Amino acid sequence: MSSDTAGRPRLRAVLVAFGLALLGFVLVLPAGFVVSGVYTAAFGAEVDDVAALGISMIALQGIAFPVTAWLYVRRRGLSWEYIPVAAPDLRDIAYVVGGFVFAFVAANVIGGALITVFSTEPAQNTGATTALANPEIIPYLAVLQILLIGPGEELLFRGVIQTRLREQFGAWPSILLASAAFAPLHIFALSGGPAAAAITISILFVPSIVFGYLYEKRQNLAVPALAHGFYNATLFGLMYVVVKYAPETASEAAALLGV
Template identity: 75%
Template sequence: MSSVLSKGSRSRAVLAAFGIALLGFVLALPAGLVVANAYVALTGNELGDVAVLGVSMISLQGVAFPLAAWLYIRYRGLSWEYVPFDVPDLSDAKYLFGGWILAFVAANVFAQILIAVLSTEPAANTGATTALQNPGIIPYLAVLQILLIGPGEELLFRGVIQKRLREQFSAWPAILLASATFAPAHILALSGGPVAAAITISVLFVPSVVFGYAYEKTQNIAVPALAHGLYNATLFTLMYIAVTYAPEEVSFLGL
């Protein structure tokens, strides 16, 4: 009997995890309308590619993901204490900086292996494409990765989704399942064929697992949030260097 109940509880946890992720993206639609209209009203300008990129980041990672996290926490009658947060200390540093470096190295090695085996380049990220066409915004995007993108994504996918899964699963199944909700979600921002998209999603799974492990070990959402932000900021920094000094060799894979 207890085994059946356990299986049912685990199934509900998995459904909740994917449901919370879906809620985050659904909420991005009305959030995007509000932010876009506010931009047009305040600036008097139409939405160009750069503005669309900024609106999408603010709407998704800045509004929709935190709102989805808050709604779930409220639904369960909990408080923000559900997501442990503290200023990282020395004991957190090895997971923060180690996670940042490991995610970067592992993702790039894995990407090169997949490209060599499948003989296909990864799918292009539409945000990265916009950045390459407007290189002056890249430094600002790098900063936003640390201040907005990393915190917004980690709050939802690690602080809430992985935490919910951890109530029913041991550490590694929870980390892998949370990453399974995270990596495929990026398909909306990709352009290219199915094989190219599969390569990019597979690569994105790697740093997601690293960030999940960092959260598991530290129980401090600030650690994966900063590691994630630094990882993305590194990619944008390298992009800026490449587009400035070697534009013919530019390639980009990012979270």
């Protein structure tokens, strides 16, 4: 077998992985249209910034990502057993806590180093900007990170994409490739110049790699989903504290919310 022929399954796996990530973001358009229609019909109100933020979360992590995962599983004739998930045991919980702490510390250390070296602040997340303007919603957003955002993103990027890559690559290549599919697509939610966006995306690689490691180590989607959810929720919690007790630094706090 030639090297070209041998490399085709790996190339196909990479193309499928990035194609699935892109499809997840494309499907948010029809999903958002439906959710917006339901919101308008139910509440008889126009979609303001707060409603738009909630609609985008439901449409993306609650609908588009799970639908993309479902389409892939169905297309390959697989069952949901393809994605290992179970109620976490005590060892799983230890990994959740350890992974969350490590991701948080590492992201802040590396983020601080990048900011110092390039003298550029990270790009702001548009959702964080909305939260800063409406701080009363921050506690609700923190809860959504655990219940919706973490599970929705991990289902697609770890449960489907990393699992698919693992069929052709070793553990670490699949983790890195899945993270490469995960982090850059967040650019759609960022505001700022190219340099600021590049720093934010670079920082996003850190927790993404940690979540990928947790999934690979425990073979249980609940582990990275919980770690991801608590990681994001902590960032929102810190933002709430900043807005409440140090509002003059609120704009800098918004840059923390990259995940």
